[in-house]
Amino acid sequence: MSFLSLQVNKSGRSVLMTGNEAITRGAIEAGLGYAASYPGSPTSEILANLGRLAKEYNFYAEWSVNEKVAIEEAAAASFAGLRSLCIAKQNGLNVALDSLVSISISGIKAGMVLVVGDDPGAHSSTNEEDSRLLSKVVHIPILEPSTPEEAKEMTLAAFQLSEKFKLPVTLRCVTRISHASGNVTLGEVEAVNKEAIFAQKDRFVTNAALHQMQEVKLAKLRQVADTLPFNTYFGPQNAKTIIIASGPSTLYALEAIDALDLENEVGVLKLGMTWPLPEKFLLEHLKHAEKVIFIEEIEPFNEENVMVLAAQHISKIYPLEFYGQRSGHVAGPKGPGIGEMDPDKVKQSIARVLGVDNKSEETDAKSSAKSETSDVPVREMAFCAGCPHRASFWAMKSAVALDGRKAVILGDIGCYSLALRRTGWTLPQTMHAMGSSAGIANGLGKLDRFNFKQPVIAVVGDSTFFHSTIPALVNARYTGAHFLLIVLDNGTTAMTGHQPHPGMSKNAMGEIVEGLQIEEVVKGLRIPVVTQDPFDLQGTTTVVLKLLRTEGTKVLVLRQPCALVAAKASTRPRVYINQEQCIGDDCGCSRFCSTTFSCPATIWDPLKGKAIIDEVVCNRCQVCVSLCPQGAIKVEEGANFGR
Amino acid sequence: MAAKVLNIIVTGVGGQGNVLASQVIATAAVDSGYYVSVGETFGASQRGGSVASHIRVSQIKPYGPLIPRGEADFILGFEPLETLRTFRDFGNSSTQVIMNIRPNYPLGVLLNEDHYPDIAVLTGGLRRKSQRLWDLEATELAVGLGLPVGTNMVMTGAFAGVYALQIQLETYETILKGMFDREILTLNLAAFRAGVKAVTI
Numbered sequence: 100m101s102f103l104s105l106q107v108n109k110s111g112r113s114v115l116m117t118g119n120e121a122i123t124r125g126a127i128e129a130g131l132g133y134a135a136s137y138p139g140s141p142t143s144e145i146l147a148n149l150g151r152l153a154k155e156y157n158f159y160a161e162w163s164v165n166e167k168v169a170i171e172e173a174a175a176a177s178f179a180g181l182r183s184l185c186i187a188k189q190n191g192l193n194v195a196l197d198s199l200v201s202i203s204i205s206g207i208k209a210g211m212v213l214v215v216g217d218d219p220g221a222h223s224s225t226n227e228e229d230s231r232l233l234s235k236v237v238h239i240p241i242l243e244p245s246t247p248e249e250a251k252e253m254t255l256a257a258f259q260l261s262e263k264f265k266l267p268v269t270l271r272c273v274t275r276i277s278h279a280s281g282n283v284t285l286g287e288v289e290a291v292n293k294e295a296i297f298a299q300k301d302r303f304v305t306n307a308a309l310h311q312m313q314e315v316k317l318a319k320l321r322q323v324a325d326t327l328p329f330n331t332y333f334g335p336q337n338a339k340t341i342i343i344a345s346g347p348s349t350l351y352a353l354e355a356i357d358a359l360d361l362e363n364e365v366g367v368l369k370l371g372m373t374w375p376l377p378e379k380f381l382l383e384h385l386k387h388a389e390k391v392i393f394i395e396e397i398e399p400f401n402e403e404n405v406m407v408l409a410a411q412h413i414s415k416i417y418p419l420e421f422y423g424q425r426s427g428h429v430a431g432p433k434g435p436g437i438g439e440m441d442p443d444k445v446k447q448s449i450a451r452v453l454g455v456d457n458k459s460e461e462t463d464a465k466s467s468a469k470s471e472t473s474d475v476p477v478r479e480m481a482f483c484a485g486c487p488h489r490a491s492f493w494a495m496k497s498a499v500a501l502d503g504r505k506a507v508i509l510g511d512i513g514c515y516s517l518a519l520r521r522t523g524w525t526l527p528q529t530m531h532a533m534g535s536s537a538g539i540a541n542g543l544g545k546l547d548r549f550n551f552k553q554p555v556i557a558v559v560g561d562s563t564f565f566h567s568t569i570p571a572l573v574n575a576r577y578t579g580a581h582f583l584l585i586v587l588d589n590g591t592t593a594m595t596g597h598q599p600h601p602g603m604s605k606n607a608m609g610e611i612v613e614g615l616q617i618e619e620v621v622k623g624l625r626i627p628v629v630t631q632d633p634f635d636l637q638g639t640t641t642v643v644l645k646l647l648r649t650e651g652t653k654v655l656v657l658r659q660p661c662a663l664v665a666a667k668a669s670t671r672p673r674v675y676i677n678q679e680q681c682i683g684d685d686c687g688c689s690r691f692c693s694t695t696f697s698c699p700a701t702i703w704d705p706l707k708g709k710a711i712i713d714e715v716v717c718n719r720c721q722v723c724v725s726l727c728p729q730g731a732i733k734v735e736e737g738a739n740f741g742r
Numbered sequence: 743m744a745a746k747v748l749n750i751i752v753t754g755v756g757g758q759g760n761v762l763a764s765q766v767i768a769t770a771a772v773d774s775g776y777y778v779s780v781g782e783t784f785g786a787s788q789r790g791g792s793v794a795s796h797i798r799v800s801q802i803k804p805y806g807p808l809i810p811r812g813e814a815d816f817i818l819g820f821e822p823l824e825t826l827r828t829f830r831d832f833g834n835s836s837t838q839v840i841m842n843i844r845p846n847y848p849l850g851v852l853l854n855e856d857h858y859p860d861i862a863v864l865t866g867g868l869r870r871k872s873q874r875l876w877d878l879e880a881t882e883l884a885v886g887l888g889l890p891v892g893t894n895m896v897m898t899g900a901f902a903g904v905y906a907l908q909i910q911l912e913t914y915e916t917i918l919k920g921m922f923d924r925e926i927l928t929l930n931l932a933a934f935r936a937g938v939k940a941v942t943i
Contacts, residue, residue: 106920115765115772115780222783246779246804279807280768280780350779350806358810442810465812468833468871475827476856478848481790483757521849522790663757693852699790702847703854715881715890716846 105148109285116283118276119144121247122214124283125254127156129210130291132181134160135169137566138595139188140223141277142216146186147598150607157293162598162607165533165566166191167198170213174202174267177211178303179295182258186214189228190512190532194567196233199267201305203237204313206265208301209292210258213239214270216277219396220439223274223594225512225530227437229397231373234269238313240320241269241374242329245349247281253329253371255286260323264316271373273396275347275439321375329371330380337387338366340453344394345370345401348440352394355446359458365449376404385409385416392452393423396440422452481522484700485666485718487659488515491587491633492523493696493722494657495556498643499526506554506647507543509536513560514594514661515587522697527558534559534567537584541571544580544652554647555582562592562600564617575652576624583646584654586617587633589661597664621654633657634722662718671719673735676701676710680731683708688728696726748907749809750797752897753828754820755846756790759894763818764795766898766921770913771799781807790849792824799907816906818897820880821846822864829868836873840900840941841865842880842893876900876941883936892933899937911938 105124107114116124123145126134134153136146149160159176163169166187173185187195192215199213215234218224234241242257244250250272257268324330333353334341342365344352349369356365368384370376385391385405393402402423409416422428424435429448431438450457482489492515499506510516510527511534518527529539540557559568564586572584592598599605604614621628627649631642639657646653665671676692684690692701692710700717703710710731724732750767754760761782771778782795798805814832819825819841829839843861850856869875878900884892895918902914915931922930 113772115769115778117780248804274783275781275807278782280765280778280782281804281807282772282777347806347808350804351808354806354810441808442806446810465834468812468829468835468837474857474859475823475830476848476850476858478755478790478792478823479850481849483790521853690854694854697849697852699847699849699852702852715844715885 105152107285110287111285113282113284115280116247117144117278117280118244118247118250118272119278120148121251121283122254122270122272123148123152124285125251126184126212127152128286128288129255129258130182130289130293131156131158131184132209132293133158133173133176133183134186135163135172136186137163137166137169137191138592138598139191139216140595141218141274142186142188142214142272143595143598145214146607147596150609153608156288160607162600164601166195170195170198170202173211174207176295177207177209178301179297180209180292181295182210182291184212184214188216188224189218189230190224190226192230192233194533196237199237202267203239204305204309205303206309206312207261207267207303208265210262211267212254212257212261212270213267214272216272216274217397218274220274225516227397229400231271231400232398234271235374238317239267239269240372241271242371243271243345243373244276245346245369245371247276247279248283249329249371250276251283256327256329260320264320266316273346273439279347317375321378324372324375324377325379327372327377330369330377331371332366332368332384334366335363338364339388340364340390340392341366341368341384341388342392342394342449343368343370343401343405345373346396348394348396348445351440351442351445352449354442355449358446359450359455361453361455370401373401374404376408378408381405381408382412382416385419388419390420390422390452392429392449393421394429394440394445394448397436399424399436428452479520479522480517481520481697481699482514482517483662483718484698484716485662485720486514487589487633487657487662488518488523488587489696489698490636490659490720490722491585491639491657492518492526494633494636494639494643495585496524496526497640498647501640501644502554502647504553506556509539509555509557511536511557511559511563513563515558515560533563534571537568537571537575540582540584541575541578541580544575544582545578547581556647557582557584559584559586560593561586561588561590561602561617565601569620572621572624572626572652576626580652581650582652583643584652586654586656588617588656588658591661591664593661593663597661617656626652626654628654628656630656630658633659634720636722636725662720666718669719671721673714674717674719674721674724675712675733675735677731677733678707678709680729681709682729686729692723692727692732696723698723745815746802747798747800747805748816749814750799750816750818750906751794751809751814751828751832752797752818752820753792753794753824755824756793758820759891760793760820761795763894763898764797766914766917767901768797769917770909771907773913773917774907774909776801777804779805779807792827794828818901820893820897822861823848823858826859826864826868829872833872835871838874838904838906839868839872840876840878840897840904841868842897843877844879844881876904878940880937883940884933887929887932887936889929889933892930895930895933896937896940899934900941902934903938903941
């Protein structure tokens with residue numbers, strides 16, 4: 100996050116780095132030539148930092164339009180002899196998968212590493228997905244770091260393995276690696292080839308006949324896995340119980356064993372390369388064990404792969420019992436595989452398997468703190484103060500009510516997916532993948548032949564528009580679908596941390612480029628397009644209503660910068676509530692500004708019984724001014740005040 | 743540091759700058775020769791949700807990035823309700839707490855459906871059940887210095903000023919000097935020093 104550590108250039112020095120920074124640094128030390136990505140939590144910061152460092156270390160970095168293009172570009176760089184990196188979150192790998200499958204078949208040339216950030220517990224995701232299953236389908240090896248330090252070492256090793264076996268290599272991170280920080284030791288930057296050439300003799304083509312070659316590569320990698328230092332065993336030799344763990348779960352397991360005083364009885368086998376498995380190494384330890392406990396995040400990937408290996412060698416390792424997600428022993432309160440691992444879940448799971456007391460579960464000191472339960476309301480996610488999406492959804496809500504035909508609003512992926520919650524009056528009725536709202540609108544928009552009479556609104560953000568909405572618009576134009584596409588253009592990829600996209604006038608490396616106007620694209624498809632400022636609630640409501648009552652495919656661009664960006668550069672005047680004009684609960688408005696519009700900056704002063712603006716939170720959008728029935732919300736006249 | 747590991751939680755609401763505060767504290771600890779692990783939640787959660795960073799500092803070895811329940815030694819709370827929530831889950835009777843007393847109301851409270859706890863009652867409860875509570879008007883201090891977004895530096899200063907870790911104030915200030923420039927640096931240093939002062943008197 101701090102970027103500080105990446106500016107240190109002293110090999111051998113230990114600095115604090117997030118896992119994402121460690122991967123960034125690892126790629127630079129490996130002599131990176133080309134990096135491409137589309138933002139997504141938890142891995143967004145890798146390309147953001149690479150973009151800032153590209154010139155200094157002589158490589159290229161870009162925010163691509165989507166992950167499919169990103170992975171194709173990384174492959175291209177590899178074909179031309181440059182070490183390349185592609186970074187995606189789990190859903191991003193889904194987008195890139197079709198291409199990745201064939202890149203694995205064709206093989207590559209220079210080292211190509213794919214960083215995938217999985218999000219157990221779905222902190223910043225719509226789903227919990229285990230991308231390891233996809234890498235297995237693709238026939239490529241998987242490295243799983245357990246600390247930021249190891250994330251850097253594995254990035255270096257991944258480039259070497261990739262180059263040796265002419266296969267992309269996956270570095271599977273989870274949120275508690277990417278967004279965790281720890282001590283990382285800096286190394287030297289390798290001097291590798293940075294001359295790009297597509298050799299005349301080279302061919303990279305997909306052909307089913309190459310399947311055999313993929314299997315040969317995997318068989319060789321299986322042997323290499325046995326020699327990799329990332330697969331290690333901690334604890335007593337010949338332990339009767341071993342825990343097989345990968346990723347940050349390894350540290351939770353070690354801590355749990357320490358807390359349960361089991362260091363002399365239980366061993367921990369850390370799998371750093373989780374596909375293909377280090378079979379000899381595993382079998383050596385399975386032979387001395389009587390019980391195996393699997394601890395990993397999301398799917399029982401290691402669990403099932405190791406059980407298959409064990410079944411194959413059953414005569415040599417019998418008797419042996421397996422505990423994990425499948426047996427139900429390794430689980431949090433919501434069940435096996437649901438939510439991320441943590442030290443408490445791991446300790447409880449181990450205690451459950453071994454039938455030992457889960458020590459210090461309830462000491463007096465802790466239960467005293469726990470008893471401090473006096474009414475702690477939950478904190479829901481909400482649109483920021485001054486967020487243009489609040490205004491946009493308010494206008495949609497009003498227009499849909501005025502229209503009266505039960506219009507269906509289709510949601511999509513971005514900050515505006517929060518509209519599914521109370522902050523957006525739970526308006527959207529569907530939400531799936533990037534650009535899905537427009538695809539679903541294509542379907543609903545042609546059901547008039549089945550007596551479907553409801554108007555359809557698909558909502559996408561500006562970055563989502565470029566990522567995967569355009570093909571759906573082409574389809575709508577071609578097939579004559581009736582729907583209104585609303586593009587909430589806040590001028591950035593806001594949800595993931597304000598990364599640039601093709602509509603903006605700068606790129607990942609900070610260079611000025613010519614941004615592509617959404618309206619230009621839509622006009623090129625000969626679809627009518629209207630642009631409107633969502634802060635003008637009445638005007639926006641009128642436009643939405645009008646477009647709802649127009650046949651065919653229509654696009655409305657609601658343009659207003661993200662509040663977090665606008666606030667930084669703001670010279671907007673102060674907004675306040677005139678305490679004489681606000682008559683509190685006597686008004687009959689039921690505290691409209693705070694309870695209905697529910698901007699976090701408009702709060703209730705219980706002492707005075709009136710509404711007030713929290714000026715530390717307010718981003719001065721002034722939208723609430725038009726909503727107060729008493730006209731008590733005022734904009735300070737005269738001078739503009741910076742923040 | 744007598745124990746094997748010192749567990750610190752920085753907690754607040756998305757947008758308060760708590761992630762930056764945790765990075766400054768963790769960097770100061772690494773620069774002072776400790777093993778440090780930080781686990782933090784950001785991304786979607788910055789949109790008005792609860793945000794917490796777990797910082798684990800040890801002289802012996804790197805620990806995992808999450809603190810077990812009930813084992814926080816120190817809670818640096820940017821917002822009262824979040825401090826209470828964190829204390830309830832991770833605190834114990836020897837936990838020390840530094841808390842900014844300015845509330846940030848959750849949506850349920852704005853909607854007049856949930857009740858925000860009375861600050862005096864909340865503070866009293868924490869004072870009784872923790873080892874020690876420092877309650878600060880950190881946001882007001884920051885606003886007074888002309889830097890409303892400087893609450894995080896006031897809180898960082900307060901943490902530095904109670905010396906839960908034997909780290910010199912200069913170490914923190916050197917880190918701030920690497921992060922900010924000119925007027926922004928001056929304002930952030932002033933906020934940091936105001937935080938130190940608030941817990942030293």
